[in-house]
Amino acid sequence: MAITNPRKLKSNQQEWFHYRTGELHVENLCLNDIAREVPTPFYCYSAEAMRWAYSILSDALSPIGVSICFAVKANSNIAVLRLLSECGCGMDIVSAGELERALTAGAPASQIIFSGVGKTRAEIARALEAGIHQINVESAAEIEVVAEVARSLGLRATIALRVNPDVDAKTHAKITTATRGSKFGIAIDDIPELYARAAARPELNVQGLAVHIGSQVQDLSPFRRAFAAMAALVTALREKGLEVPRLDLGGGIGIAVGDNPGPDIAEYAAIIAETVGNLGCHLTVEPGRWLVGRAGLLVTELLYLKDGQDGPIAIVDAGMNDLVRPALYDAKHPALPFHQAKGAAASPRYRIVGPICESSDDFGAYEGLGELKAGTLLAFDCAGAYGASMASTYNSRDLVAEILVDGDHFRTIRRRQSIREMLELEDAGDWQSGSAPARKAAG
Numbered sequence: 108m109a110i111t112n113p114r115k116l117k118s119n120q121q122e123w124f125h126y127r128t129g130e131l132h133v134e135n136l137c138l139n140d141i142a143r144e145v146p147t148p149f150y151c152y153s154a155e156a157m158r159w160a161y162s163i164l165s166d167a168l169s170p171i172g173v174s175i176c177f178a179v180k181a182n183s184n185i186a187v188l189r190l191l192s193e194c195g196c197g198m199d200i201v202s203a204g205e206l207e208r209a210l211t212a213g214a215p216a217s218q219i220i221f222s223g224v225g226k227t228r229a230e231i232a233r234a235l236e237a238g239i240h241q242i243n244v245e246s247a248a249e250i251e252v253v254a255e256v257a258r259s260l261g262l263r264a265t266i267a268l269r270v271n272p273d274v275d276a277k278t279h280a281k282i283t284t285a286t287r288g289s290k291f292g293i294a295i296d297d298i299p300e301l302y303a304r305a306a307a308r309p310e311l312n313v314q315g316l317a318v319h320i321g322s323q324v325q326d327l328s329p330f331r332r333a334f335a336a337m338a339a340l341v342t343a344l345r346e347k348g349l350e351v352p353r354l355d356l357g358g359g360i361g362i363a364v365g366d367n368p369g370p371d372i373a374e375y376a377a378i379i380a381e382t383v384g385n386l387g388c389h390l391t392v393e394p395g396r397w398l399v400g401r402a403g404l405l406v407t408e409l410l411y412l413k414d415g416q417d418g419p420i421a422i423v424d425a426g427m428n429d430l431v432r433p434a435l436y437d438a439k440h441p442a443l444p445f446h447q448a449k450g451a452a453a454s455p456r457y458r459i460v461g462p463i464c465e466s467s468d469d470f471g472a473y474e475g476l477g478e479l480k481a482g483t484l485l486a487f488d489c490a491g492a493y494g495a496s497m498a499s500t501y502n503s504r505d506l507v508a509e510i511l512v513d514g515d516h517f518r519t520i521r522r523r524q525s526i527r528e529m530l531e532l533e534d535a536g537d538w539q540s541g542s543a544p545a546r547k548a549a550g
């Protein structure tokens with residue numbers, strides 16, 4: 108069976124986000140009831156959708172011995188991290204801040220991988236002291252720094268080298284990470300020499316290789332090419348007498364959005380088994396979007412309608428500071444009306460835009476939403492990944508609340524610092540004396 112849509116219950120095919128008597132529901136709750144309690148805009152997540160996505164991936168990958176580490180950057184909310192950690196999921200972090208979040212959420216340090224191209228000495232030290240599973244190192248210079256920091260702490264750093272295999276993930280250029288010239292990873296041809304050098308250092312425990320080709324990958328063939336290249340590299344390293352016990356295959360598996368059916372998880376698992384399944388390596392993947400992307404909505408209210416050159420423009424209260432993906436990657440997040448309207452298909456084509464003073468604050472053109480008017484509530488779909496975690500306070504707007512629905516209940520899982528609170532902090536800094544060199548006395 109093709110498994111493409113992490114939003115159906117196994118038993119009764121009910122969707123997590125669905126219409127009941129014409130009204131949009133999240134699990135067992137009507138979104139209208141939530142919106143009466145929580146001011147818009149807000150993110151709304153389904154706990155069951157996240158648990159379900161984890162179970163689908165884990166059911167497909169654990170029989171072939173693959174561990175899962177959630178890419179925290181996709182959704183760093185502590186409640187979300189705790190939920191996934193309770194499912195047995197490890198964490199893939201890219202900063203000391205994400206490390207603190209993962210540990211606070213209860214993730215064991217032994218299940219944490221540290222990725223990222225620009226780790227600071229302080230971040231590396233914190234990760235080593237916490238005793239995390241592995242640091243994925245991305246350059247020759249970083250190998251040196253990790254070794255120095257480990258020596259200074261009297262510790263041995265467990266590392267993997269991140270490989271750039273020069274494979275095009277066939278996704279948006281801005282989320283492609285493994286083509287030649289990318290800032291990520293170490294060119295595959297440079298790996299054998301660097302691996303041997305690193306393995307000879309007493310401060311380093313070199314455990315293997317990592318790769319991550321890009322994000323929202325729909326066509327699975329780039330994964331096959333990248334993983335096959337990794338298998339050949341593992342074999343070549345072993346032929347030189349080097350040990351390669353671990354292989355981290357990165358994240359990137361895409362989700363279904365709109366009419367696009369999304370990749371098939373069973374096929375993804377088969378590609379892993381066929382390419383790297385027989386190497387005897389401990390395998391890990393680092394999905395972010397697949398675990399949470401379809402589990403979240405961004406709820407917004409229509410503020411104003413105005414006539415545009417190509418039809419009506421609907422101005423909503425959510426903007427690119429809340430959900431930057433349309434502005435950054437031309438991403439289209441389907442819009443779900445709170446009320447299913449009769450004859451909606453014949454309704455006008457609206458361009459939906461946010462309130463931010465940027466022309467790129469534009470969610471795109473939408474059809475079939477019914478007649479919109481001021482006060483209409485809508486939800487942007489597939490906003491659980493890289494939504495709240497990429498939000499900013501641009502235009503001095505508060506960061507919006509995040510709500511988690513679990514069955515019949517919901518709770519606010521992040522009501523973030525308001526602009527008023529930030530103002531108090533910003534205003535509190537004292538002047539310090541500088542250390543400018545003293546001027547020579549004249550004469």
Ligand SMILES: Cc1ncc(COP(=O)(O)O)c(C=O)c1O
Binds near residue numbers: 223357358360393396
């Ligand atoms: C190193 C690494 N691992 C994992 C991920 C997660 O990617 P995705 O959310 O597409 O699964 C990313 C982000 O692209 C990444 O840079």
Ligand SMILES: N[C@@H](CCCC[NH3+])C(=O)O
Binds near residue numbers: 282432436492
């Ligand atoms: N932020 C991107 C994904 C890139 C993830 C980090 N490498 C998105 O929203 O699609």
